[in-house]
Amino acid sequence: MxxxxxxxxxxxxxxxxxxxxxxxxxxxxxxxxxxxxxxxxxxxxxxxxxxxxxxxxxxxxxxxxxxxxxxxxxxxxxxxxxxxxxxxxxxxxxxxxxxxxxxxxxxxxxxxxxxxxxxxxxxxxxxxxxxxxxxxxxxxxxxxxxxxxxxxxxxxxxxxxxxxxxxxxxCEVDRLALPGMVTEVFDQCLRQALAAADGPGQELEEELRRRARAGRLRHRDMYLLLFDARGEAWAEVRTAALERAASMPPAAARLLHWHAEHHGEEDGVTYEESPSDAEGRHQVRVHLQAERAWTGPARTAWSRKTARHYAACALLAEVSGLPEPTAPVKDEPERAKRITLPAQPEDSVKYLNKHHQRGAISKLKASVRAVGARWECAYSCWHTATGAPVLATATGQGKIQARQAAALELLHKLCSLESPERTVPAPNGQDRPRAALEVPRSFRTGTQ
Structure with a gap:
């Protein structure tokens, strides 16, 4: 059946x-x-x-x-x-x-x-x-x-x-009633109200409030309310949708991504992150390319993820024309993510990418060029815990060997940042103190 x-x-x-x-x-x-x-x-x-x-x-x-x-x-x-x-x-x-x-x-x-x-x-x-x-x-x-x-x-x-x-x-029994609308009925009512370009009406407005209070507004519901609903009659439930997005990271970022994709921009959401300040807090602002270019205000938090969420909420409020909500999410200093060295014969490039996935370093930038009969590779990134820029360059007989050598060199330099008093073994077997770290001028001036 x-x-x-x-x-x-x-x-x-x-x-x-x-x-x-x-x-x-x-x-x-x-x-x-x-x-x-x-x-x-x-x-x-x-x-x-x-x-x-x-x-x-x-x-x-x-x-x-x-x-x-x-x-x-x-x-x-x-x-x-x-x-x-x-x-x-x-x-x-x-x-x-x-x-x-x-x-x-x-x-x-x-x-x-x-x-x-x-x-x-x-x-x-x-x-x-x-x-x-x-x-x-x-x-x-x-x-x-x-x-x-x-x-x-x-x-x-x-x-x-x-x-x-x-x-x-x-005789039949009196029908027992449950509060609210069935989801499919709610979907129909919401889309019909939006298509009619009127307000939500009392029954739908009560259902929207109920779902917002219970945390049952889905991402697609929030998207319709924030980007399709317009007019004073929708203001209260649109604000409730924005507050719901603020309370469930990374909902705000996801809604911005959907808005960018709706306008044909696959990579329309980017983050501009500044190095941690003297107290160790992260500062982030979000850029959105959709029906036009948007740049959100900078937001600061102890946690990098929380700073991103705050910045996404601020821009989402600006794009939807609503007051910025308070994001009731936990924010506390992140535990230090220590840089470790790969065991032989582990791939140094993959190991470096793992540290990026853990949030210990920023996204890597790489360049490779031919130098005579050899290849030279340069890797650069920011060290999350200290905010320091790091660059490492190495050569090899082929591109793969050059990448592996540069990745391992960068890992050694990153390790040296975490323990200023100790030395770490250099790739050639010699000890290298932290003072030997060389950072190019472009990094010292804050450009990446």
């Missing part, structure tokens, strides 16, 4: 994928017109044929409105789940994952006196702080009791009765 067959014709000639998209589009519709009625009847047909997926069951049960046509579809889905009760738990798990909720829990409880052997329990389900608990169900085994409890809760949320538990007169 859980696996739909791709390409299965819809009653009106549309295939499975097209119908699925139509279900997403119309599931949250307040009206029940001919289009919605067609989708509801197709859901019934697919369910009877065993072709409704778990995700589609979830939409029918938990996203559809209270119109009688949808109620009939929900009843048919519950009947199908009653014949395969383990799938009811799968529906709850999938919904929790897609909504970024805590996973459902099966809570056992003491059985009534004289109940005999077996397990009794209920299922708790929903967003943190607003969870609901379903009816108690009992079965001989724990897995069976869990499946029955999941089905009972789903039926309550769908506003229908479990087969075999019908009420006198055929």
């Amino acid at each position: 859980a696996g739909a067959q791709p390409g299965l014709p819809h009653a009106s000639g549309r295939d499975t994928e097209e119908w699925h998209e139509e279900l997403i589009r119309l599931a949250g519709s307040a009206a029940f017109d001919a289009s919605v009625a067609s989708v509801a009847s197709e859901a019934v047909r697919r369910c009877h044929a065993g072709l409704l997926t778990v995700r589609e069951m979830r939409l029918v049960l938990l996203a559809t409105g209270d119109a009688s046509g949808w109620a009939s579809a929900r009843r048919v889905v519950i009947e199908a789940l009653a014949a395969n009760q383990e799938m009811a738990w799968q529906v709850l798990v999938m919904h929790s994952q897609l909504e970024v909720w805590p996973p459902p829990k099966f809570l056992t409880q003491q059985a009534p006196a004289g109940a005999g052997p077996g397990t009794t329990g209920r299922v708790t389900f929903g967003p943190a702080g607003s969870q609901v608990t379903g009816p108690a169900e009992r079965a001989l085994s724990r897995p069976e009791a869990k499946a029955r409890a999941a089905l009972a809760l789903l039926a309550w949320l769908a506003g229908v009765t479990v087969p075999g538990q019908e009420r006198a007169g055929g």
